[in-house]
Amino acid sequence: MTNHWADLRNADVILVMGANPAENHPISMKWIQRAKEQRGAKLIVVDPRFTRTATKADLYAPMRSGTDIAFLGGMIKFILDNNMYFRDYVVNYTNAPFLVNPDFKTCTDLDGLFSGYNPKTRSYDKKTWAFQLDASGVPKQDRTMKDPHCVFQLLKRQYSRYTIDKVSEITGTPGDVLLQVYRLYATTGVPNKVGTECYAMGWTQHTIGTQNIRAMTIIQMLLGNIGMAGGGVNALRGESNVQGSTDHGLLFNTLPGYLATPTASWTDLATYNEKNTPKTKEAKSVNWWSNKPKYMVSYLKAIYGAKATKDNDFGYNWLPKLDEGQNCSWLVLFDQMFKGKFEGFFAWGQNPACSGSNAGKVRKALSKLKWMVNVNLFDNETGSFWRGPGMNPKDVQTEVFMLPACFSVEKEGSITNSGRLAQWRYKAIEPIGQSKSDSDIMNELFFRVKKLYQKQGGKFPEPIFNLTWDYGEKDAEGKVKEVNTHKIAMEINGYHLEDLYDKKAVPPKLIAKKGDLCASFVNLQDDGTTSCGNWIYSQSYTQKDGKIINMMARRDKSDPTGMAFFPGWAWAWPVNRKIIYNRCSVNPEGRPWDQKRPVIKWDAAKINPATNKPGVWVGDVPDGPAPPLAAEGGKLPFIMKPDGVGSIFGPGLADGPFPEHYEPLECPIQENPMSKQYNSPTIKLWYSKEGQKIAPEDIFASCDVRYPFVATTYRVSEHWQTGVLTRHEPWQLEMVPQVFIEISKELAAEKGIKSGDKVMVSSARGSLWAKAVVTGRLKPFKIAGNTVHQVGMPWHFGWQWPADGSGGESANLLTPTIGDSNTMIPETKAFMVNVEKM
């Protein structure tokens, strides 16, 4: 979230699209309700299904799964056509006035493609997706935004096709409802009205998932809603610590703190820094990522300690490196496993046999492994895959180790919520039975592997020998007896390894002593004199006046600004900032756009304790201490962007600098009404060229009479993800005992299905039974002149538990092997199925 949960209270209009917080983030509805009750805020829900959140909405718009960009593109056109954008914000804080290469072409010019497309490589040459630069290397601008090559005019051109009729033809949303949504949301394009957006997997799990979110960020910038209290673009993250686990680099492409995983051609640290550190010629840009070398060296110092020296590039070459273009993301990983490329596999606190898209392929892939380690609280479909449906255990040669992990209340540590708030959890009881914490399990494994290398030698043991592992008291053999997670939290926060002086002061002033915990990432160095496991968490476990403070354990619930920031409660990254991009909440002079809802404001008279001069920000922790844009030394607000402004034109993505509507891989219509480009032109296909035979496991069926209904998946409040925890809880299981499918009354009548009937749901890849729920919550859509039915089902179930099979199977047996062009997230929110009465 750019903002945070309690901040939903500060909104005037709340758009929930691609999420269902009443069901999946139930307690967050408190803050949406409060906005409605206390401010008279309006709630808009856009969803294929009339969800529990929709029951609280002032305005509900049904929309076919997978057509969000058409819907939002129509809103962009509406805002531009009716001059409802926030001009001062757009001109000053976004790249709307920037001039783009005159050879750049939009999808309006090229019938669904941007300039530079190469159909052979299914990728773009981005040469024309660049700004025109002046003599000093700074992008040229037309502040009147009239130049035909400026971003603003290109945006108009790109969305000129997104008329109400066209959008309605694609989405199935009635035109008058589209207009009501657009009108209401666009009212927030004035300084004293703020709109926010809440999304979740309903937006991300698409071949165009990244661009769904980009479309909304464009709207939020046009309306001046980024950085504002009650504004922002808010990802409602799915798991208790999916924010933290992402922050800490449990992904193939990122190290902790969003530092890139090294690739082969970045042969040394200097090359890595050169290739990864953005540069700018814009004097008013903070370009915070210019500090990246400090964060990388401090990370290497954290993981290799004293062994990391300037002479050995701080151990840079001990890190594994990816080949150029090597993608190890989820779908590729299971495809490689399916092809027998892995010997060993860890499924650690995760149940891919039910959660992975195209779960049937995942299960077959597991049988190709030589060994698997399954770490969990309960047995699950992954650990027991060898005895699952369609498997003959005698034929499955995979060795499986199932290790019992303990529960959250049986250990101590922090988790980070969707609002980037890291909160400490204490241990209430000892682990049940012989179960162990995940950190103790890894501690045991790491020690044993290291010991084997010490005894026997082996390939390249340096990274193992040199890894720091100072996590508690050691036994006679040198093994940490029990992991002290506070020690890890301190390593993540970082230490000063030498005394640090402010050399600008006369005489130089001591800032921090050797051995001190870092006060924040501001003092991190690129010369090996600081260590920090994850720069964005620096300040989370720090010290003040010699006293060590676990900031994540703080419990002061005071609200000094009255804006629901609660700055003394736990700790939010970065540096306890509650609303990121908050320098956009003020005008160039530093005065809040909305005086009644200030996030920060510039007090020009007040003495700044850091500089001893007048001029200081008050309110939330500002996005950098620099004065406001118009003041002397003032800086632009988007401190993480080299140009210093928000990207309405976003050339960084694979599939276009503006979002464009493409149909899902599986869809109900033969042509894309928006252009001749049917699917996203840059998605990775699971076969190498047109006409080549596709593996049966990866088959798909678009606009195919055998699978006529649009399907989506979702969750219910009573269950959790694949249900590994909640299917074992009697109360939850009693409330929602088995997999069901929601179908409209109209489709039910057509198919002779009644509520409670057992039906067979099938896709090109698999099938499962489900209980029919015939409901008015779904209605047939009118799409391109045809009646299209939409169905939906939860994915919480699996064969392994309840043991009698009464819960049914995973809806992911139906979902396809296809991913987003940028992130490779699977498209599990829009695919095609058939439903038949059993």
Place this chain on the structure above:
Amino acid sequence: MGVSRRDFLKLSGGTAVAGAIGAGISPQKASAAERELRIKGAKETKTICPYCSVGCGILAYTKDGKLVDAEGDPDHPISEGTLCSKGASLYQVVSNPTRLTKPMYRAPGATDWKEVEWSWALDEIAKKIKDVRDRTFKATSKAKIKEKTPDGKEQEVEKEFVVNRTDAIAHVGSAALDNEECYMIQKALRSWGLVYIEHQARI
């Protein structure tokens, strides 16, 4: 002065217990009294809900090393004492009879699980990690990259690069772990040379 639910519990503790036995009290008071009985003398531990990402506060009550109750934390500024049906039934995970309590092993072709000792399982896994790593370790890898020639043109050349990795072991998980665990696990996996590291965030 407002009285929070928690203050009410503290204030009303003794009398509510006595009252609950009598007839004619309101259902609200009775449920508060029942809770008071349940947590009397119990140790209170502050925790955060392990399910969705709202991060609601939970007070876990333990007696004699056992979890006896879990309630919403009324001091928590986001959840203000409220919990959903999952958070409110935390104890059903803790005390669940189907929890795994011992390491289990399934041999190739076996038709059932077998209980094993921790030390055996960990030793076996460690041996396998080392064996696969040593056999499949790629110190270098050849790759085609684009390089500028002296006349300024780009040309594709094949070069050998240091990569120091294994492509034969993969790992997924987990967004259900604590921050410290995620950090420590990625660190260990990368020391073994793994690059196939993924988790819930991708899906």
